[in-house]
Amino acid sequence: MALKYAERMDRIKASEIRELLKLTVRPEIISFAGGLPAPELFPVEEMKKVSLKVLEESGEQALQYSPTEGFTPLREKIAKRMEQVGVNTKAENILITSGSQQGLDFSGKIFLNPGDVVVVESPSYLGAINAFKAYECEFLEVPTDENGMIMEELEKALADTERVKMIYVIPDFQNPSGRTWSLDRRKKLLEIANKYNLPIIEDNPYGELRFEGERLPSIKSMDTDGRVVFLGTFSKTFCPGLRIGWVCADGEVLNKYILVKQGADLQSNSMSQRELNKFLEMYDLDEHIEKIKKLYKKRRDLMIQTMEQHFPKEVKFTRPEGGLFTWAELPEHINTRELMKKALEKNVAFVPGGSFFPNGGHENTMRINYSNMPEDKIVKGIKILAEVIKEAL
């Protein structure tokens, strides 16, 4: 007899996309699908020095249980780095999480009852949608343009929708669209959240990877009454394998995240926290980030240029100022899930865009990553993709 699961498990399904993506790990595949950093930039030699130093100086502590909140010297350094997004804060307002994905899961756990509504950008990050779904919520998708979420649409939707409980946004180089919110939209969102007394989850995994222009202040930096929860991560600026992200929130709210972390996995990895902390002491992370930006900018330029040359004119795509992704819209009759199968036959992969719309539709869109493939494969892959699209026109 089959076991009886919780009702939420009806919403947590293996996705067809994920099955397709499993095929993309074959070495012959040119993959624009994942959101993987360029591994050739990982500081492997530095990590050797850092690991040895941590084990020499504090081996027993690095291998022992440690506080749920995280390693205090690391929390202090993260608090200091929050100045870059205009936030003056302290270690006590930082919780170390196992990647920012864990911050997303906790946000759902802390704020959502079954049937509650989460406001998201349309499209929004697939991993966040999946994390929130486990709490049996509904999604209110608000249309976006090149300046982020359209505030008039948000106001209209909020006036018409009951049980809205939380707003989730990625204002910098959004996943999947690559777009960045204007300063005005950021201010307006906070104003609206104040009016409706809603928490804002501001997810910012890519903000530090700006190739050109000025970094904009975070929404958290304008937050006067503790309603913004800022999620950060070292996955894109250092390395994702160590799983170190953070939540920055005001006292009472952060306490909820700490309590939830306690029950979820007690604490993040003691050793990795100390290694990252030591890296930040021994090396210059911002210098390392400059290297990442230089490489990704080159790849973005090459990808966009190749798309401009080879994609049919019917395809529209974004020109991101930073981050990892561009986003393409094809003519409406083209289904990119079907297109993906054809592209895979020619050893090229991307993510069909429909998955980024929690309420379905938009099957004519695609997310294309430029951070993970070397330059020659970017050119080759985009040319193949252009051919596949032309055949489908």
Add this chain to the structure above:
Amino acid sequence: MALKYAERMDRIKASEIRELLKLTVRPEIISFAGGLPAPELFPVEEMKKVSLKVLEESGEQALQYSPTEGFTPLREKIAKRMEQVGVNTKAENILITSGSQQGLDFSGKIFLNPGDVVVVESPSYLGAINAFKAYECEFLEVPTDENGMIMEELEKALADTERVKMIYVIPDFQNPSGRTWSLDRRKKLLEIANKYNLPIIEDNPYGELRFEGERLPSIKSMDTDGRVVFLGTFSKTFCPGLRIGWVCADGEVLNKYILVKQGADLQSNSMSQRELNKFLEMYDLDEHIEKIKKLYKKRRDLMIQTMEQHFPKEVKFTRPEGGLFTWAELPEHINTRELMKKALEKNVAFVPGGSFFPNGGHENTMRINYSNMPEDKIVKGIKILAEVIKEAL
């Protein structure tokens, strides 16, 4: 205006105990409170070699994203180690988790709707109770004796209780009681679970730390229809700071855990998984475990002997054959939360036992850890504790 949280957050409260325990990290405290391994046995030198080797051989992969299920060579080795508890299984039935605490959280998420009932031993592990509470369940506490949960009591309770959804047990050197289930009880539990079609979460963090006698087969080893989920961890046999545990379950059930892991934190630490895998290749973990057992046996012997000599005869306590804890019952009029305050004044800490009973009561009990303190402090601390108890009599 205060933000509105999910209803579950009413159940997730900061515990008074945890606040008290924060005081126990002061160096002058003799702490029998935590469940910490002896740090002097952590393989710090071996970890230096292992870290270097992993970074040399596969630095880029160790720092990159990796599959949700875990690092396959490590999953293979864990599958092989499951033979020690009588389970023949394969890598595909193993999911790597961030400590076995994460396996507990996922179990609640997968099986529990609000109002569902979880069967637990009375007393049971505080961390499991807290993890399950987040899913708004109720607890059915079944009385235990020196052979584990009393099966007649379980049968009676199941016949009288609706909405029972899951059974949670720690059959080997239970936390907090230190007791081990007899073979008969294990068989009987499975029989009853079959009858009521209930999943069993078999939590086994201490089973490998048996000081004497024969290791008993796990309940999972007798499971013929995939209803037992086995949770294991390297926190007590290797080191907890790396946060590596595992779930062993049959196909469909394990798939649910994998899906939930995907949304919760994508994957466990890539680097730590490879380090542990390399350690298992380069060194003999079982030899290392022998050292741990030898030390903990010495400490248990010393603690029990000192308790026998100095505790008043009104105090009953368990004589565990392995694991980390002994459990004491004091005369009913003594409240160990009050006693804890008095002990702390004299720089000795333990965990008041009431916290291990999800439905309250039993305030005359205490959990005492013997793994983490050196021998001289065990003797000194137990003598002080004996004095404090005598004063309260």
